[in-house]
Amino acid sequence: MPILDRAAISPLQPPVQQPERGSSALAHKLHHHAPLTRSERDALRKLLDRNIRTIAAGATIVEAGSPPNEISVIMSGWACRVKHGSCGRQIVAVHLPGDICDFNALITGAADTSVEAIDTVRVAGISRSGLRELSASYPRVSQGFWWDSLVSASVQREWIANICQRDAQRRIAHLICEIATRLDLVGLFEDNRCPFPLTQANLGNACGITTEHANRSLRHLKALELVSIIDRWLVVPDRSALAAFCDFDPAFLHVRDHSRQLAESARELPATTIDLHARV
Amino acid sequence: MPILDRAAISPLQPPVQQPERGSSALAHKLHHHAPLTRSERDALRKLLDRNIRTIAAGATIVEAGSPPNEISVIMSGWACRVKHGSCGRQIVAVHLPGDICDFNALITGAADTSVEAIDTVRVAGISRSGLRELSASYPRVSQGFWWDSLVSASVQREWIANICQRDAQRRIAHLICEIATRLDLVGLFEDNRCPFPLTQANLGNACGITTEHANRSLRHLKALELVSIIDRWLVVPDRSALAAFCDFDPAFLHVRDHSRQLAESARELPATTIDLHARV
DNA sequence: CGTACTGTTGATCAAAGTCAATTGAGGTGG
DNA sequence: CCACCTCAATTGACTTTGATCAACAGTACG
Numbered sequence: 001m002p003i004l005d006r007a008a009i010s011p012l013q014p015p016v017q018q019p020e021r022g023s024s025a026l027a028h029k030l031h032h033h034a035p036l037t038r039s040e041r042d043a044l045r046k047l048l049d050r051n052i053r054t055i056a057a058g059a060t061i062v063e064a065g066s067p068p069n070e071i072s073v074i075m076s077g078w079a080c081r082v083k084h085g086s087c088g089r090q091i092v093a094v095h096l097p098g099d100i101c102d103f104n105a106l107i108t109g110a111a112d113t114s115v116e117a118i119d120t121v122r123v124a125g126i127s128r129s130g131l132r133e134l135s136a137s138y139p140r141v142s143q144g145f146w147w148d149s150l151v152s153a154s155v156q157r158e159w160i161a162n163i164c165q166r167d168a169q170r171r172i173a174h175l176i177c178e179i180a181t182r183l184d185l186v187g188l189f190e191d192n193r194c195p196f197p198l199t200q201a202n203l204g205n206a207c208g209i210t211t212e213h214a215n216r217s218l219r220h221l222k223a224l225e226l227v228s229i230i231d232r233w234l235v236v237p238d239r240s241a242l243a244a245f246c247d248f249d250p251a252f253l254h255v256r257d258h259s260r261q262l263a264e265s266a267r268e269l270p271a272t273t274i275d276l277h278a279r280v
Numbered sequence: 281m282p283i284l285d286r287a288a289i290s291p292l293q294p295p296v297q298q299p300e301r302g303s304s305a306l307a308h309k310l311h312h313h314a315p316l317t318r319s320e321r322d323a324l325r326k327l328l329d330r331n332i333r334t335i336a337a338g339a340t341i342v343e344a345g346s347p348p349n350e351i352s353v354i355m356s357g358w359a360c361r362v363k364h365g366s367c368g369r370q371i372v373a374v375h376l377p378g379d380i381c382d383f384n385a386l387i388t389g390a391a392d393t394s395v396e397a398i399d400t401v402r403v404a405g406i407s408r409s410g411l412r413e414l415s416a417s418y419p420r421v422s423q424g425f426w427w428d429s430l431v432s433a434s435v436q437r438e439w440i441a442n443i444c445q446r447d448a449q450r451r452i453a454h455l456i457c458e459i460a461t462r463l464d465l466v467g468l469f470e471d472n473r474c475p476f477p478l479t480q481a482n483l484g485n486a487c488g489i490t491t492e493h494a495n496r497s498l499r500h501l502k503a504l505e506l507v508s509i510i511d512r513w514l515v516v517p518d519r520s521a522l523a524a525f526c527d528f529d530p531a532f533l534h535v536r537d538h539s540r541q542l543a544e545s546a547r548e549l550p551a552t553t554i555d556l557h558a559r560v
Numbered sequence: 561c562g563t564a565c566t567g568t569t570g571a572t573c574a575a576a577g578t579c580a581a582t583t584g585a586g587g588t589g590g
Numbered sequence: 591c592c593a594c595c596t597c598a599a600t601t602g603a604c605t606t607t608g609a610t611c612a613a614c615a616g617t618a619c620g
Contacts, residue, residue, distance in 0.1 A: 081437075083437060083438070083440075083441045085441060085527065086527040086529065087441070087445040088445055090441040090444055092441060104433060104434070107423070107427050108427060109536055112434045112437065112531065112532050113437060143387070147388060149430075151388060153384060153429075153432070153433040153436065154384070154392045156440065157361075157372040157373075157436060159440055160363075160370065160439055160443065160488075161363045161365060161367070161372060163440065164370055164443060164485075164488030165365070165368060205444075208443060208444035208445075247367055249365065249366070252392050254388045254389065254390070254392065256389075
């Protein structure tokens with residue numbers, strides 16, 4: 001008898017996106033790189049609040065090849081980075097609240113991928129001038145942007161390994177572990193569950209398997225009572241069991257201390273650990 | 281009758297790595313981002329020459345998890361970026377002359393992957409202080425470093441799409457197209473051929489297929505007279521035919537030899553995006 | 561000379577793709 | 591309110607790509 005049926009999760013379920021608290025998801029995440037001071041956090045918040053737009057589910061946030069006039073920060077909702085090629089459509093990344101979508105395009109001159117909203121997404125646009133101001137007054141914050149961008153690259157390497165080395169079930173399990181861990185970083189995975197707008201087709205595409213096979217793999221995970229996705233909610237009753245099942249190691253997310261992240265980041269780290277420019 | 285047999289390529293073959301000319305492979309490559317002035321090129325060259333070491337084939341250039349004290353630039357030879365996980369070993373990138381190996385580790389605090397020499401590799405190490413001097417005096421050069429780092433991320437996204445969407449033969453064909461194009465950027469692919477130190481096991485690993493299957497796929501490509509790898513030399517008689525076979529589109533490499541306006545937009549970037557050394 | 565690595569080939573088998581069809585929920589126009 | 595449509599999830603039968611297992615040959619090398 002499956003534990004993870006609809007009845008089990010319905011009572012707890014408020015089917016709305018978790019509201020943000022005092023600080024943005026991005027600020028929340030940057031604390032895992034280096035703790036921000038109050039003034040830094042405030043500056044970031046003010047910058048983000050300057051220009052927020054709402055994107056409908058399915059709409060395009062960043063068009064591939066478009067001129068990079070600003071960067072987009074996801075405030076709420078999920079998006080995915082998509083490569084459209086002659087071979088079809090491929091999801092190459094999942095973007096969660098707090099993610100910076102297209103920092104790279106600023107330098108490469110053109111986005112090589114599109115970013116599409118999965119559910120309704122609120123996006124903060126930061127102009128070049130806004131970025132310039134931020135980095136002039138609060139260099140640690142803009143450095144955090146680079147950190148995020150490099151962590152994203154690390155995640156992409158992990159995807160390559162995931163797709164090449166694991167079978168279908170474990171690929172999906174690994175992706176779910178990754179998403180759950182990243183949601184943890186912004187405080188959006190609570191009570192072993194979170195809203196989960198990805199369809200099975202999305203999951204399959206991201207993992208390099210067909211929709212049908214994603215379906216079967218997911219049912220298998222459910223039969224093992226590792227994962228349940230019902231009514232756009234994800235439930236992972238036992239995170240460590242799921243991680244063990246697919247050999248998930250969160251090191252690639254470059255979080256400083258996994259066991260006590262929040263407590264740790266509340267404390268001030270010595271400048272040298274966050275200073276790029278320490279003496280060699 | 282196969283055209284691409286040993287006899288056909290032997291006469292031309294000097295089995296040594298192509299020597300560098302006046303400027304380094306890195307300088308050569310950076311020209312595709314923004315043309316460098318003579319003084320910029322000289323400064324870069326002097327910086328690279330400061331500290332060059334030679335790594336034996338198979339040895340490790342950058343150890344995963346090691347403290348990032350300097351960055352490594354490949355002067356000659358090939359290397360590969362490897363992820364060692366509980367699921368085994370996975371090649372997630374191929375590094376050619378002119379590549380910067382571990383720029384990312386400077387900010388994330390620890391390399392999440394190793395870099396291993398495939399054949400004998402000469403590596404230039406650039407210290408933090410060297411980087412600081414460079415970006416203070418020649419910010420366009422250090423900006424080129426960021427460009428390279430972001431292009432690498434784009435390549436990784438292409439790998440994901442490659443592995444997810446193509447069958448074994450086309451994966452290999454695509455990887456070969458990518459490598460040939462990147463060698464072009466540093467002037468190391470001439471006469472439809474280049475030294476090719478990757479083994480079939482390497483190729484298979486990078487493409488997510490077994491060694492045996494890589495072997496069969498490669499023979500098939502050879503039967504189609506698209507590719508030949510003999511005695512560690514790669515010959516591609518008809519690049520456009522190979523590109524058509526695997527739907528290779530070089531856009532993801534972000535080469536911008538065509539337009540001048542892009543170089544201008546690079547000039548307007550906020551200072552910190554090119555300055556590693558903002559005060560904390 | 562043995563040892564190890566690379567390339568090669570063959571036989572067998574399983575994981576995943578393909579094709580086809582059904583259900584159910586949600587949305588929309590008449 | 592119902593007929594109709596689309597999309598997500600689901601299931602089954604069949605096919606195929608590529609993995610696995612098992613050799614073996616050529617070469618380099620200590």
